[in-house]
Amino acid sequence: MATIRIPHPVPSPVEDAQALMKACKGWGTDEKGVIEVIAYRDATQRKLIREAYEELFNENLIKRLESELSGDFEKAVYRWMFDPAEREAIIANVAIKDNDYRVIIETACINSAKELLVVKQTYHAINKHSLEEDVASHITGDFRKLLVALVSTYRYDGDEVNIKLAQSEAKVLHDAIKEKIYNHEEIIRILSTRSKAQLNATFNQYKDEYGASITKDLSGEGSNEFASALRVVVRCIISPKKYFEKLLRSATSNRGNEDALTRVIVTRAEKDLSEIKELYEKRTNMSLDQAISKETSGDYKKFLLALLGN
């Protein structure tokens, strides 16, 4: 479930566009006025506001907000204002340039085949390149093999599971991991081509047959950065919600990570952030709202809390 709250009745896109123009006009920006509009509208409503703003003021709303705001708040608003597929295409493009394998894996493995396709089509429209093409030409070595395979694949999304295949492929995975050949062709083949239902069956067989979960074995002694990437793949396929909960935990810890915090809140606020929040509270005995209040400040904090339903 989503966490954002939308007022009833909701103002018209034209009224919202006018309110945003008012908040941006003159000396200084009324950040609170910006948050009061955009944090309480869903993707479709925000799109209509962007269109109304463009028509009324002959100006791109996102660019205007970018120039008015700054820091983590600006980044969060910038991400939030795009359509979900545009946002993911932009996040993926930045991740490719930053060599941030984790985010590329999220895009490839958390989206369904159809969602990933829409992200890829949007990526084409924005960048005049394909996602796989840019991953392939910016990333090198084993990471390239893994990431290109993951972003390219169009997985079957049915529920059918072949248990014999799950058993035999659990063994293939286990044998390679035991030998610490994390970059084994067969690991990449299985993780990048099988359906998510089939992979979940394979991971269950792995645990049943060999005693430890595949994620645990991947973080065992002798594990390396590539094994960590494989763990991200497995965790994104097993449970995106748990994956995001853990990412939030690390992002709100002392080390902090505003990029990840913004990414999770902004991309999940209209989807399943409510369940992610519950998982977080169970694990930490602290609500996500409290943690964010403690770790962030200013308009950035106000904006995230608004997206969390405050």
Add this chain to the structure above:
Amino acid sequence: MATIRIPHPVPSPVEDAQALMKACKGWGTDEKGVIEVIAYRDATQRKLIREAYEELFNENLIKRLESELSGDFEKAVYRWMFDPAEREAIIANVAIKDNDYRVIIETACINSAKELLVVKQTYHAINKHSLEEDVASHITGDFRKLLVALVSTYRYDGDEVNIKLAQSEAKVLHDAIKEKIYNHEEIIRILSTRSKAQLNATFNQYKDEYGASITKDLSGEGSNEFASALRVVVRCIISPKKYFEKLLRSATSNRGNEDALTRVIVTRAEKDLSEIKELYEKRTNMSLDQAISKETSGDYKKFLLALLGN
């Protein structure tokens, strides 16, 4: 342009279904009666006939035709009766089982990104597996690397070309081919991820810079089966029509190859077989109709000639 000819006015799907039932009923089959209906209807009309037949006689028309007909004629009718995307999904599935890399490359490289996507979605619906998954688990070694990459990719299909990139990647291709490292990662990356417009620019740069075409260099001394596969990729990307023309020439030569002959006629009859025919006649000084009359016989011959517009 298509070669098939559709009568005006065209009978209704119900009339066609009844005519087909009449041709199949009783002792023996009236093959001529079958050809007279199905060879002169387009994909949409054939679909409506299948639906009308199912409704009228509570029987699957394609299965009935399969049981009534035999040999190359049966195979050709079977291929023809499906929707284009179903047909390609079926052809690809057979090719995977037969390890027929040429057909898999055709599917991956001749279709546009959007067409390939529809074939993949149809493949899911029929096989409860993804195309990339089946290629990856049935094919091995370097061929797997190439074919999985080709069937997975969702290429950008815009016309934009980066000439500097074309120059640098022409050099990458040339260096690897000169060293006879045909399975070089960079060759597979470039051929499987770049847009067709970009690849055509790269192949032109290759010829301009190094004197010979990439296809010529790929068939030079020391060339192997994998280099032949790369040539198929390049030729399918440069010109599907010329590729099919050459395939028809080889299929109608003394060696013969009914599978390829059927595949080209059936898959292109509603698309560009007219231009392919012209190219064939220019190269051989013999019309494709004459060549097929000479090399085939019986109902198979009658059916192919009907699809060619006779």
